[in-house]
Amino acid sequence: MDSIRIRGGKPLYGKIEISGAKNAALPLMVASLLTEETVTLHNLPHVADITMLINLLCQHGVKAHLNGEGNGNGNSNGRAVSLTAKEITNTVAPYEIVRKMRAGALVLGPLLAREGKAKVSLPGGCAIGTRPMNLHVDGLEAMGAKIEIEAGYMVAHAPEGLKGAEIRFDTVSVGATEDLLMAAALADGVTVLENAAREPEITDLIHLLQAMGADIKGEGTDRLVITGKEKLHGADYTVMPDRIETGTYAMAVGITGGKVELTNTRADLIEAVIEVMEEAGLTIERTEDGMIVSRDPETPIQGVDVQTQPYPGYPTDMQAQFMALMAASNGASMITETIFENRFMHVPELSRLGANINVHGRSAMVRGTKELAGAPVMATDLRASVSLVLAGLAASGETLINRVYHLDRGYERLEEKLAACGADIQRVQGEA
C-alpha cells in the first residue's frame, strides 16, 4: 500500500490547476442511464471513484469510452468519457461496489425510472456516520415505487412507471435531491422537490439534464419543479471545477504561507470558505479563472469559529482541512459539524502531529500551536486524509501518511500539484 511522505515547513509558491469536480462528475455519469443516446462529459478528474463508477455503469450495460484530452489551457489533465446506455442489461448494483463508494447508490432512481426495477445495495456504515438512504426510498415510494429491504439490498419495483409527486425533504440531502431529480426527469407528470439541496453540483446536474431535454425549473433554489419527459436524449457537457479541491489548496497556502494561483476554477463556488479564510488572515484575489491565494509566512493565522451547513453555508467537506489550519493558528477556534455525526475521525491523527483539539459532541475546540511536528499517521476518509497532508506541510520534520487510497479516491495527482509549488512531498510505493 502506498504512503505519502512530507517534510514540512516549506512555503508554497506557484500555480495549481484545479480538476473537474468528482462530486459533480459522479451524478452526471449516472444520468447517462436515463437515455439510449450517448452522454459525453469533459473535464473529468483522474480519481479512483470515477473509475469505480465507470465499472458499475458498465455492469448495467453501459458502453464507456474514455479519452485523455487537453482542457483548452494548454495542459493535458482532464479527460472525457462517452457513456451510452443503449440497453440496460442488468439492474443490480452490488454491495462490493456501493459499499466502497456511496455515490453508486444513485443508480436507484434512474434505473427505476427507465426500467421499472432496480436492486441496489445499501451503502452500509461509513467512516463519517451512518448515512441512511431513507430520503431516497421515501421519495421514490411517493412516486409510486414499491421498495423492500432484503438482505442488505433495496429491491425496488415500479411496473407502471414512476409518477410525479410533491416531495418535501425533512433533511437537506445532496444525494437524495440528485436521485429524485433524475427519476423525476423520466416520470409521468410533475414532481416538486421542496427543501432540496442547493449545492453547485446539483445545479451542474440540472444543467446536464436540461441539455438532455429535461424540463426542470428552480435551479439554485430549494424548490425544484420537474415535468417528466417520456425520453431524454444525448448531450455533450463539461464538468464544473472542484470547489473542495480549490478550497483545500487555498488552505494549503494558508497553513504554509506563500502565494499560489489556482486556475481552471471559480471563486464564487466557495464564498463561505473564502470568508473564513480571509478572517483567518489569508489574502484572496479573484481572477478570471480562479484566484490567487497568499499569506506572508511571518503573519500568524488567526483563530475563527466555523459551523458546517448545507450550501451556501460552510461545507462539511472543508471541515477537516480548516481544522488543520486552525491547529496551526495563533488563536482558538470552535468548529461545529452539523451535517454528519462522527466526522471528527481526523482529530486523533492531527493530535499525533501535536494539534491541541478537544471534542465535545458535535463541536471541536482547537487551540492553535506553532509546534506541529511530523509523525506517522493514518488516513481514515477522503477529507480527513487531506487534512493530515495540510498539517504535514506545516509540521517540522517528517510526516508519513498511510492508507493513501482514501486520497486517491478524490484528489488528482495531489503530491505532484503540491510538489510543483515547492512542497517536499513524495509518494512512497509499497510501504504501509
Ligand code: UD1
Ligand atoms: C454528498 C457528497 C459528500 C458531502 C455531502 C454533504 C457526493 C458524492 N458526496 O454526500 O462529499 O459530504 O454530500 O455535502 O456528492 N441523510 C438522511 N437520509 C438520506 C440521505 C441523507 O438522513 O436518505 C442525511 C445524512 O445522514 C447526512 C445529511 O442527510 O446527515 C446530508 O447527507 P447527503 O447530503 O445526502 O450526503 P451525500 O449525498 O451522501
